[in-house]
Amino acid sequence: MKLRLDDITAEAKETSFAEPESEINRILGQGPVREYRVEGPIAVSVSYYRAGTDLFFRGEIQARTAAVCARCAEEFDASAAGPFRFVLAPKAIGPANEKNLKVDDLEFSLYDGDEIDLSPLVREQIMLSLPTRPLCHEDCRGLCPQCGINLNREMCGCREVRLDSRLAALRMLKVSRP
Ligand SMILES: [Zn+2]
Ligand SMILES: [Zn+2]
Structure with missing residues (x-):
């Protein structure tokens, strides 16, 4: 135009x-x-x-x-x-x-x-x-890092498994990002 x-x-x-x-x-x-x-x-x-x-x-x-x-x-x-x-x-x-x-x-x-x-x-x-990091919802649960299931739709058994410390740190990182 x-x-x-x-x-x-x-x-x-x-x-x-x-x-x-x-x-x-x-x-x-x-x-x-x-x-x-x-x-x-x-x-x-x-x-x-x-x-x-x-x-x-x-x-x-x-x-x-x-x-x-x-x-x-x-x-x-x-x-x-x-x-x-x-x-x-x-x-x-x-x-x-x-x-x-x-x-x-x-x-x-x-x-x-x-x-x-x-x-x-x-x-x-x-x-x-446009936000640099699009989220479908603010509280989107994302994918299970182990089986890849979409945690917004279903739960998987992996949650029972204890996350090793490296994965836990990664999760912290994800949560703390805006
Ligand atoms: Zn999402
Ligand atoms: Zn899983």
Whole structure:
């Protein structure tokens, strides 16, 4: 999705569009966050305006996303909807502006030329919203380290077996991670 620079005026305008999911899936496939797959076009609604040469965008993104749980390896629906906000400043006067804008704690980028391509910015917002370690549920029990059974669904006999200290340490590690 591209906007012409001339069409971004002091008066706020709104638009919505569907961003194809193919490019973000290609990026996700390369890692480091491989556990996600976007399952359809990303719905974006955005309002935008300019103040001088700075361009302000705010809106909402909805992405139907599937993820693979980091504990039990089951696929689950990790669809996310969330607001975003970012500012673009012209490349030519970037550094000075960057300092001011960072104070406002906004996502900040530079633009160049007479068109603004929103697609990479949308993809970046999606990437930022994905947890690095997806869990199907906060208290997912994961797989039995011995027989591999999904402990969310059934119990196995292995629990009776005393874990050796190394496995116990590993379990502690898993539990303490966020
Ligand atoms: Zn799980
Ligand atoms: Zn087991």
